[in-house]
Amino acid sequence: MQQVNEKPKTIQDYPLILTAKEIAEILRVSKPTAYELMKRTDFPLLPFEGRIRRVRRDEFFQWLARKSQNNTTA
Secondary structure, three states: OOOOOOOOOOHHHOOOEEOHHHHHHHHOOOHHHHHHHHOOOOOOEOOOOOOOOOEEHHHHHHHHHHHHHHHHHO
């Protein structure tokens, strides 16, 4: 959890590959909600076998920007 005097994170502060925990932190949602989001067909999930869920940081933020633009133009 972010401390009161702690500087907010920038995109570059996050690792190149994001986990559900980091997605949840960025979006300020629960980890189960982040996993549900990662199941969407339009989510830029990396192709791993099994239950591993990861996304490239830059692709995630591009996807998020597109989603934000779609919501503001609707």
